[in-house]
Amino acid sequence: MNKAFLASALLALTGLYASAGLAAPPADAGHDRVTPDMIQTGSDIPAHWKQPEGNFDYTRREVMIPMRDGVKLHTVILTPKDAKNLPIILNRTPYQADGCAPNNSPHLVDAVWSGMKAWADGSFIIACQDIRGKYGSEGKYVMTRPPRGPLNPTKTDDTTDAWDTTDWLVKHLKDSNGKVGMIGSSYDGWTVVMALLHPHPALKVAAPESPMIDGWMGDDWYHYGALRQINLDYFTGQMTARGSGQSVPRENYDDYTNFLEAGSAGAYADAHGFKQLPWWNRFAAHPSYDAFWQLQALDKLVAKHPSNVPTMWLQGLWDQEDIYGAIHAWEALKEAGHGANNHLVMGPWWHSQINRDGWHIGPLKWPGNTTAQFRQDVMVPWFNHYLRGTPMKQPLPEAMIYNAVEQHWDRFNDWKVASRQKRTPLYLQAKFGLGFETPAGGSDSYVSDPAKPVPYLPRPIPAHDEDRWRTWLVHDQRFVETRPDVLSYVTPVLTKTVTVQGAPIADLYAKTTGTDVDFVVKLIDVYPGTVAGDPTMGGYELPVSLDIFRGRYRKSFAHPSPVPANQVQQYQFRLPSVNYEFKPGHRIMVQIQSSLFPLYDRNPQTYVPNILFAKPSDYTKATITIEHGAQGRSAVLLPVVAGTED
Incomplete structure (x- = not known):
């Protein structure tokens, strides 16, 4: 910029001040003089910004790792400074690898998200990778891409991608010791299990946490044929953008109202554009447990293709999303x-x-x-044992299951799989009693009205209320106990402890005036009327185990059939496994109902080929009768520890 231009600019400014009736700044005021270094004609954002990291205790780099078909996967690698001979922790995710270390901190333990902090003490190299088709990775995204085979005719899947990634890491990370451990929860847990179907030799230890294993039988999408319709938000969030998509927009604050007004789950999906999603179209065409679901059920696949990798199958006793997967995969492997x-x-x-x-x-x-405490005392030492050869203070037992009543971990060297557990019937009795003695006879009825389904939480039920969603499985069930369409059976006050270890089985004998029906069965611990030290727990009805079953699948999950109206049928299904003690002074309750809304879609109670697309006229009231006499002794079959029956 030349001096003549500066002079003319100053004259123009002086004229502006004069026209506004203001005193112009003194011409000789040096601190008000415009100089060339004050004027920027380009962008204030540099073309390339390099953050000084001299005080960082780790280095962060991003690489594109090539797969066998040429597709490159975006991977974030966090390496402690002065790393030498360190094992690698690998996490593969559809939820953005950059989220592995979302905080700009010079200290690795502060940079990573909470799930990685146990591995951020400077003794592990951390690698987080976007699975193909998501965020920074190339390729096409397929929801829980099935293994290579009938459902996936390509030459790649998440098994090969994990193999290729592990191979690249151990060859290119010169600061590693050549050993890899995999962790991941939910979908990320699914990627761990896929890696185990054909693990790379460098994969020495794995921990699938709450993994998605079978989406139809009891994980994210269905439970025994009943659709978990509130998860439809996940479809748009995951598949309407390469990054993070949006949830379904809501007309009302209360999701109970939103889903009720929509009608069927299919009508809800159609109204919100789901036909644009290839996954939804495949999903909606297979409402029953056919080959589409069976061929990607990972519990069956890991048993068919077992690995020698030491594996810790983790889940929560009140896992509100994937309570099925870990234990069923573990049981399948033990049985095999x-x-x-x-x-x-x-x-x-x-x-x-x-x-x-x-x-x-x-x-x-x-x-x-x-x-x-578990990560520090058990999980990390166990990983270190296989990644570094360090000894453990004590070997990991076959099963570690928390005792929520005594508030400690129980260690089992022989936790029996569900098919080998002995069970004691806890029978429904007359006058809504419950007991281990054989019932004298009788039945109880209620009217199930699809226009007034039983809520799974007290209304209103806003979408995306994480706190309530995470804890709905421990919510006090008194809020539905007095509804006429909920039957509650309860024991007398217990005089000694009843210990239950294993999977309860709901065993109902029932009839309906409709041609289809759902059953929700809850096993509940009823607290005494007053609880010393914690008054808010007085009379609390704590769910210990519960699930839902769609009646059309009473004979076959793959081949549904109408329920014969007014004829007693048996409905038997497994409830989530427990390690629980019902204490003296408490009572055991069993609740039975026919809806759990809007978490699960409504059964129209009229048999239709595909409930997802039931018409408004299909939804009808039905009278449900539960038998506990000559026509069938309904019960919950409990894996009671011998000698603790009351």
């Missing part, structure tokens, strides 16, 4: 003779709480931070 290198861990947690603080779940408070 591969229990030696597979261990089961069930903590007093909600879904993925293992990666956060574990002081409490809802009103249940623990004497310490159960998750941090």
Whole structure:
């Protein structure tokens, strides 16, 4: 810029001040003089910004790792400064690898998210990777991409991607010791299990946490055929953008109202553009447990293709999203003779709480931070044993399951799989009683009205209320006990402890005036009317185990059939496993109902080929009758520890 231009600019400014009736700045005021260094004609954002990291205790780099088909996957690698001979912790995710270390801190332990803090003490290299088609990775995204085979005719899947990634890491990270451990929760846990179907030789240890294993039988999408319709938000959030998509917009604050007004789940999806999603179209075409679901059920696949990798299967006792997967995969492996290198861990947690603080779940408070203590005392030492060869203070048992009543971990060297557990019937009795003695006879009825479904939480139920969603499985059930469409059976006050270890089985004999029906069965611990030291727990009805079953699948999950109206049918289904003690002074309750809304879609109670697309005219009231006499002794079959029946 030349001097003549500066002079003319100053004259113009003086004229502006004069026209406004203001005194012009003194011409000789040096501190008001415009000089060339004050004027920027380009952008104030540099083309390339390099943050000084001299005080960082780690280095962060991003690489694109090539897969066997040429697709490159975005990977964030966090390496402690002065690293030497360190093992690698690998996490593969659809939720953005950059989120592995979201905080700009010079200290690795402060930079990573809570789920990585146990591995950020400077003794591990951390690698986080976007799976193909998501965020920074190339390729096409397919929801829980099935293994290569009938459902996936390509030459790649998340098994090969994990293999190729591990191979690249051990060859290119010169500061590593060539050993890799995999962790991940939920979908990330699914990627761990996929890696185990054909693990790279460098994969020495793995921990799938609350993994998605079978989306139809009891994880994210269905439970025994009943659709978890509030998860439809996940479809748009995951598949309407390469990064993070948006949830479904809401007309009302209360999701109970939103889903009720929409009608069927299919009508709700159609109204919000789901036909644009290839996954939804495949999903909606397979409402029953056909080959589409069976061929990607990972519990079956890991049993068919077992690995020798020491594996810790983790889940929460009150996991509100994936309570099915970990224990069923572990059981399948044990049944197939591969229990030696597979261990089961069930903590007093909600879904993925293992990666956060574990002081409490809802009103249940623990004497310490159960998750941090477990990571520090068990999980990290166990990983170190296989990644570094360091000895453990004591071997990991076959199963570690938290005792929520006594508030400590129980260690089992022989936790029996569900098919081998002995069970004692806890029978429904007359006058809504409950007991181990054979019932005298009788039945009880209620009217199930799809226009007034039973809520799974007290209304209103706003979308995306994380605190309530995480803890709904421990919510006090008194809010539905007095509804006429909920039957509550309860024992007398217990005089001694009843200990239950294993999977309860709901065994109902019932008839309906409709041609289809759902059953929700809840096993509940009823607290005494007053609780010393914690008055808010007085009379609390704590769910210990519950699930839902769609009646059309009573004979076959793959081949549904109408329920014959007014004929008693048996409905038997497994409830989530427990390690629980019903204490003296408490009572045991069983609640039965036919809806759990809007978490699950409504059964129209008229048999239709695909409930997802039931018409408004299909939804009809039905009278449900539960038998506890000559036509069938309904019960919950409990895996009671011998000698503790009251």
